[in-house]
Amino acid sequence: MTTPPSTPLVTLRELGPGEYDVLDAVVAGLSPDSRVRRFLGPVPELAPAVRDALAAVDGRRHLAVAAFAGGRPIGIARLVGEEPGRAELAVEVVDAWQxxxxxxxxxxxxxxxxxxxxxxxVVADVLAENPAARGLARALFPGLSGRPEGTEIAFTADLTAHEPSRAVANAA
Structure with a gap:
């Protein structure tokens, strides 16, 4: 009988402002295809203004949570406020952990x-050809339907009507 390889414990923590090292490590772990799915177009590297905006976590208008395995960053999810009460959701996970x-x-x-x-x-725009992101949106918010917009699907969900923790408790 063989023993399965050990999997490092995954821990989560909120990010603070200016944690470029975490952002850079996660983006470096995304393949070109994963970058297209995350940024909705080819992104060989983050432009300085985009990098600065993604690192501008303030705990109020821009929230971010990172995942770590063996002390290394493996993913980030963020909410960025667009207007009062409304935020855009984005999630990126390094290829090895998808x-x-x-x-x-x-x-x-x-x-x-x-x-x-x-x-x-919460709103999220995902590529129509990204079944993982579409599946995540539907798992988080059962009964959710998206609105096609060209090559993307726009999802909008009411956070007061859904409890994401319960909706995907068995999916993690």
Whole structure:
């Protein structure tokens, strides 16, 4: 009988402002295809202004939670306020950890934090050809339907009507 390889414990924590090292490590772990799925287009490297915006976590308007395995960053989920009560959700998980429940854990954590911060509506734009992101949105918010917009699908969900922690508790 063989012993399965050990899997490092995955821990989550909120990010603070200017944690470029975590952001850079996660983006470096994304393949070109994963970058297209995350940023909705080819992104060989983050432009300085985009990098600065993604690191501008303030705990109020811009919330971010990161996942770590063996001390290394493996994913980030964020909510960025667009207008009062409304925020955009984005999730990125390094390729080596995709499909292992990290994205759903991150999304649940940042949505719970967003609810505490007063966000009532969450939006997410995903590529129509990204079944993992579409599946995550539907797992987080059962009964959710998206609105096609060209090559993307726009999802909008009411955080006051859904409890993401319960909806995907078994998916992580």
């Amino acid at each position: 499909g292992r429940g990290v994205g759903s854990r991150l999304a649940r954590a940042v949505l719970d934090r967003g609810r505490e911060a007063g966000f009532t509506t």
